[in-house]
Amino acid sequence: MKWIDTTNKLDFEDPLGWDLNIKPYVYDNAIISLDGSIVISNINTSVVGVNSLFVDNGSTFFCKTQFWSFENITIGDTVGSSTGFSPAILLNTRYFGSPLIQVRGYLSLASTNVFDSNIKLYGEGVLASYDGCSRSTCIVFFIDTNVTFYEKSQLLLNNITSYLLDLSFNNESNTNIFESTLYTLSPVILNDKSKFNIEDSLVTVNSSLTLNHQSILKANNKGYLIINNILTMNDNSSMIISNNSVIHINGECKVRDIDIDSSVIQSIGSFEGNGEYFNIKSSTVAVIGNLTFNSNETNINSGNINVFSGGNLSIYNKLFINSFSNFLIEGDLIINDHSTVVAGSSRIVLKNNGKLLLSPLSNAKLDNIDFDIQNGTLTTIGDIYLSSSTLISNKDRFLLSSNILETTKSSKIENSGSMIINDIGSINNNNNNNNGQDKSFLIGVNVINSGLVQIGNDKFSKNIEVLDYIQQNDKSILLINKNSMISSNETIKIQGGLVYGNGTFNSSIHHSNGNLFSFNQTNQINIINDYIQGENGTIIILINSKDDFSKLNINKFASLNGNIEIRISKKLINEKEQQIDIITFNNEDYDDDDDDLNTNLKLASSSSSSSSSKTNKGVNFKSITFNSYDQETGETKEISEDSDCVKSKSSSKSFSVLVGCNENSNKLSGGAIAGIVIGCAVFVAIVGTLIHFSSRISLRIRHSDAVTKMKTRK
Numbered sequence: 001m002k003w004i005d006t007t008n009k010l011d012f013e014d015p016l017g018w019d020l021n022i023k024p025y026v027y028d029n030a031i032i033s034l035d036g037s038i039v040i041s042n043i044n045t046s047v048v049g050v051n052s053l054f055v056d057n058g059s060t061f062f063c064k065t066q067f068w069s070f071e072n073i074t075i076g077d078t079v080g081s082s083t084g085f086s087p088a089i090l091l092n093t094r095y096f097g098s099p100l101i102q103v104r105g106y107l108s109l110a111s112t113n114v115f116d117s118n119i120k121l122y123g124e125g126v127l128a129s130y131d132g133c134s135r136s137t138c139i140v141f142f143i144d145t146n147v148t149f150y151e152k153s154q155l156l157l158n159n160i161t162s163y164l165l166d167l168s169f170n171n172e173s174n175t176n177i178f179e180s181t182l183y184t185l186s187p188v189i190l191n192d193k194s195k196f197n198i199e200d201s202l203v204t205v206n207s208s209l210t211l212n213h214q215s216i217l218k219a220n221n222k223g224y225l226i227i228n229n230i231l232t233m234n235d236n237s238s239m240i241i242s243n244n245s246v247i248h249i250n251g252e253c254k255v256r257d258i259d260i261d262s263s264v265i266q267s268i269g270s271f272e273g274n275g276e277y278f279n280i281k282s283s284t285v286a287v288i289g290n291l292t293f294n295s296n297e298t299n300i301n302s303g304n305i306n307v308f309s310g311g312n313l314s315i316y317n318k319l320f321i322n323s324f325s326n327f328l329i330e331g332d333l334i335i336n337d338h339s340t341v342v343a344g345s346s347r348i349v350l351k352n353n354g355k356l357l358l359s360p361l362s363n364a365k366l367d368n369i370d371f372d373i374q375n376g377t378l379t380t381i382g383d384i385y386l387s388s389s390t391l392i393s394n395k396d397r398f399l400l401s402s403n404i405l406e407t408t409k410s411s412k413i414e415n416s417g418s419m420i421i422n423d424i425g426s427i428n429n430n431n432n433n434n435n436g437q438d439k440s441f442l443i444g445v446n447v448i449n450s451g452l453v454q455i456g457n458d459k460f461s462k463n464i465e466v467l468d469y470i471q472q473n474d475k476s477i478l479l480i481n482k483n484s485m486i487s488s489n490e491t492i493k494i495q496g497g498l499v500y501g502n503g504t505f506n507s508s509i510h511h512s513n514g515n516l517f518s519f520n521q522t523n524q525i526n527i528i529n530d531y532i533q534g535e536n537g538t539i540i541i542l543i544n545s546k547d548d549f550s551k552l553n554i555n556k557f558a559s560l561n562g563n564i565e566i567r568i569s570k571k572l573i574n575e576k577e578q579q580i581d582i583i584t585f586n587n588e589d590y591d592d593d594d595d596d597l598n599t600n601l602k603l604a605s606s607s608s609s610s611s612s613s614k615t616n617k618g619v620n621f622k623s624i625t626f627n628s629y630d631q632e633t634g635e636t637k638e639i640s641e642d643s644d645c646v647k648s649k650s651s652s653k654s655f656s657v658l659v660g661c662n663e664n665s666n667k668l669s670g671g672a673i674a675g676i677v678i679g680c681a682v683f684v685a686i687v688g689t690l691i692h693f694s695s696r697i698s699l700r701i702r703h704s705d706a707v708t709k710m711k712t713r714k
Contacts, residue, residue, distance in 0.1 A: 002031045003039060003059075012039045012048060012063075024050045026070065032059040032087075040064075053098075055087045055105065062090040069098035076104025076125065097145070103127065103153070110160070115143040121153030121173070129160035129180065139163075146186075149173030149194065157182060157201070169194035169215070177201045177223075187229075190215035190237070198223035198245070205229075208251075211237035219245035219263070231255060236275070241265065241283070256295070260285070267291075270311075273298065280305075287311055290331075293319055300325045300346075307331055310352060315339050321346050321369075329354050335382065337361040343369050344388075350376030350396070358382040358402060366390045366411075373398060373417065380404075386411040386445055394419060394451070406444040409467060413445055418452040421464055443467065449476050455503065456481035463487070471497050471514065480525070494537070504528065511537040511562070518542070519567055522550045530557040531585070535622050537562035541582050543659070544569050544631070551582055558585035560619045560655065566646075567627045567636065568659055573645050577660035587618050587652045619650040626657075 001024035005017050015023040017039075024030040029052040032039055039061045047066040054074045055061045076087050087105035097117040101107065103125035110129065121127055127147065129138060139161040146166040149155065153173050157180040166186035169175060173194040182203045190196055190211045197218040208229040211217055215237045219225050223245040231253040233239065238257035241247055245263040253267050256275025260283040265271075270290040278295040280303035285291070291307050292314045301322040307313045312332040319335075321343035327333070330352035335341055337359045344367035350356060354376035358364055365385035370393065371378070377397035384404045390411040392398070398419040413419070421441060440463040447453070447466055450473045456462040461482040468490040471478055476497030480486065487506035496514040504526040512534035517523055522542050531554045533539065541564065543549040566582070626646045629636040641647050645661030 001028045002033065010038050010040050012061075027051050029071075030054070032056070032061055038062065047095075053089075055089055058087060060088045060090065063096070064092050066093055066095040067091070068095065069101075071098070072100040072102065073098040074102045075107055076102075076123070109140045109162075110138045111140070113141045113143060114145050115141075117142075117145040119145065119147045121147075121149045121155075123151045123153065125149075125151075125153035126156055127154070128156040129158050129162070149175075169196065177203060190217070198225055202226070208232065210234070211239075213237070216240065219247060221245070224248075227251065233257075233275075238275075252289075290314065292316070304328075310354075315341060318342075329356075329376075332357060335359060335362045335364060341365065343367065345369070347372065349374055350378065352376065353396075355379055355397075358384065360402075366392075390445075392445075400441065400443070403442045404445055405442065406467065409444075409446075411445045413443075413447045415447065415449045415453060416451045418454070419447075419449070421453070421455045421462055422457055422460070440464065446470070448472060449478065449497075451475075452477045452479065454479045454481065455486065455501075456484035458482060461485070461503070469493070471495060471499070473497060474514070476514075499525075501525070508532070508556075510534070513537055515540050516552070517550045522548050524551045524553070526553045526555070528555050530554070530559075532559045533562040535562050539564045539583070541566045541657075543567065543572060543580060543582070543657070545572055546578055546580060549580055549582060552584075554583070554585035556585070557587055558583065558618070560621055562621065563623045563625070564621050564655075565625045565627070566657060567629055568646065568657070570628045570630050572659055573628050573639075573661060575660050577658055579649070579656050579658050581654045581656045583655040584653060585655075618652070619655055624648050 001018045001022065003017055004019050009017065011017065013023055015021050018024060026049050028050055030050045031054045033054065033056045047068065049068045049070065051069065052071045052073070053061070053069045056076055073089070075089055088108060089106070090108045091112045092110040093112055095115065096112050097115045099116070099118060101117055101119040103119065103121040104123045106126045106128060108128050119127065129140070138159070140163065142162070142164040145164070147164060147168070149169040150173065151171045155175040157177045159179045161181040162183070164182065164184040167184050167188045169190045171192045175196040177198050178201060180201045182201065183206070184204070185206050187207045188205050188209045192213045194215045195218065197220070199221045200223065202224045204226045206228045209227050209231050211233045213235045217239045219241045221243045225247045227249045229251045231249050231251070233255045236257065239255060241260040241263040243262055246266070248266045250268050252269040253271040255273055257277055258273060259279045261281045262283060264284045264286070267287045267289065271287045272292040272294060274294050276296050278293060278298040280300045282302045284304040284306065286306040286308070288308045289311045291305070291311060294316045296317050298319045299322070300320065302324045304325070305313065305327045307329045310331045312334060313329050314334045314336060316336050316339050319339070319341045321341070323345040325346035327348040329350050331354045333350065333354065333356040335358045339359070339362040341364040343365070347370040349372045351374045356378040358380040360381040362382035363385060364382070367390060368388045369390040371391065373394040373396050375396050377399060378394060379399040380402040383402050386404060386406040387408050388410060392413045394413065394415045394417045396417040398415065398417065400419065400421045443464055443466040446468040447470070449469070449471045455464060458481060461484040463485040465487040467488065469486070469488060470493045473496045478499045480501035480503030482502065484503040485506055486492070486503070491508045491510050492505060494509060494511045494514050494516070498515045498518060500518040500523050502523050502525070506528045508529040509527055509531050511532065513536045515538045516525070517540040519540055519542055522544060539552065541550045543566065626639045626641065627636045628639050639646055643661070645659070647658040649656045649658060
């Protein structure tokens with residue numbers, strides 16, 4: 001049946017408007033094809049049903065009642081391109097549908113339920129919301145209905161709420177959703193350069209969203225997209241998110257070529273960025289699960305990257321972190337082989353026992369970065385490049401097995417956790433041939449330690465070169481293992497804590513506070529240059545035997561002005577006296593014009609707690625304390641040099657102790673010496689008496705002889 005419009009009433013149900021003056025019904029095919037003709041159905045009319053409906057050539061069908069086509073509804077010529085103005089069906093009705101609805105013109109909906117239908121749009125076909133709708137009054141439900149877009153057709157929703165079952169876009173189709181709400185129950189698929197644009201709208205995909213063949217997803221101006229399953233982007237498809245928009249995915253994501261500006265991406269599930277680029281500007285990417293940057297180039301500018309609940313952030317290829325970006329990672333941050341990270345003016349925080357793993361064939365260049373390890377581990381096998389006031393703040397665990405290179409000398413590591421410097425091999429610990437003996441590390445930054453720094457282990461030594469090392473507070477520890485070496489062009493500053501182990505300092509040391517060596521074990525430390533001890537510094541010497549004792553070897557000048565505590569085995573004290581050189585140095589070759597040494601001496605004096613004290617040249621200990629200990633019970637007892645069992649001795653080349661007070665030794669005890677002295681006195685007295693009396697007897701004899709001679713003469 002073809003509309004003729006002889007009555008000018010333009011009423012679909014007026015039989016006079018149709019040819020043969022018969023209104024089309026269930027078995028009729030209704031055709032509206034006269035240019036400019038309008039067919040309107042009265043809102044009070046009962047259900048209108050036809051076998052098929054064809055609207056073409058600029059015609060319009062406006063329906064306010066329930067309408068159903070048992071075979072198909074065609075808007076426009078689906079065989080070729082449409083002519084004239086686009087045809088249209090305007091619906092504001094409770095029920096509408098057909099097994100096949102083909103649209104090359106406009107299908108405009110307002111407060112309509114489309115059910116049991118299959119809608120296909122071609123060419124210039126548009127599925128749109130009716131003009132003048134408000135979101136609260138215009139609600140469209142697509143019930144058991146699939147919608148497929150072909151040949152640059154469009155979905156255009158404006159100020160409407162729409163519920164769809166299934167959406168598929170093909171052949172450069174275009175979707176624009178403005179100030180509307182769209183809810184789809186089934187998967188949404190974009191193919192063949194199709195576009196999906198959301199502005200100031202809420203779109204919920206209660207299944208998966210897939211982009212193929214260079215399709216584009218856009219969210220702008222507070223656009224909000226919720227995906228309750230998987231987001232997948234393939235074949236050079238892309239995503240643009242801007243102006244306070246949000247993409248929320250309750251599932252896994254595999255995306256590519258993303259530009260996000262002043263917006264948010266949230267994912268509850270793993271998130272993987274692939275393709276050529278991933279650009280994040282003034283935006284947040286938050287993932288509960290694993291986040292992978294696998295694009296050829298990832299750029300983050302003033303962005304926030306949050307990885308929660310033990311998820312890992314894995315970095316491949318190139319990552320550029322620019323000004324004022326923040327990373328909060330509650331899992332592992334893994335920089336994989338052949339990857340490069342360049343970061344500036346940003347902050348990286350590791351929490352929840354997370355780890356940063358820098359692979360051996362990767363490198364990181366950090367410029368003015370605040371790296372805060374709050375509760376996790378930083379592991380570096382690849383090299384780190386620092387510049388311009390970068391701060392690595394370790395509050396938990398830092399495993400260093402690579403170089404840290406710095407050009408401006410303004411970066412630093414603040415360690416209040418544990419910093420282990422050792423060759424740990426590959427991240428996966430599959431390097432079975434890694435011996436690690438010969439590898440040296442360059443740490444071209446200032447290291448400020450208030451925790452534990454350990455160099456080497458009980459198997460392998462490590463040689464490190466550090467820009468500057470400062471040890472602070474009473475709880476800090478520097479442990480040198482297996483004859484490792486620390487080198488620095490600056491004087492190493494020990495301002496507190498404990499330094500012990502077996503190794504070498506290839507530099508000078510200013511020891512103003514804290515302890516050098518430990519009572520727990522015997523160690524040997526070598527200092528290639530000068531050693532200056534302030535009055536609050538303490539040297540601890542443990543002597544187990546004549547062959548097992550702590551020793552400090554100083555190749556150059558020693559200025560000993562603090563304390564020394566010497567603990568000696570009780571067994572050794574009970575042996576015969578012997579000399580043990582516990583500190584060696586070379587003060588004979590001291591040059592008064594040595595500027596570096598004089599500067600260090602002045603610094604040591606100025607850092608003293610006593611304003612009147614002076615750091616002296618040579619051996620001038622403030623206190624020398626001896627203790628004996630029982631190796632079996634561990635019992636200790638202070639002993640004095642007045643006991644004659646221990647004494648200290650110093651020269652221009654060494655500081656030594658004399659140990660031993662055995663009564664059977666060649667050394668006489670105090671009582672023996674007193675006995676000898678008394679015996680000698682008695683002997684002298686006896687001899688004196690004998691001499692005295694022998695003189696008197698001789699005198700008497702001579703006197704008697706003289707008297708006899710005188711009597712004889714008479």
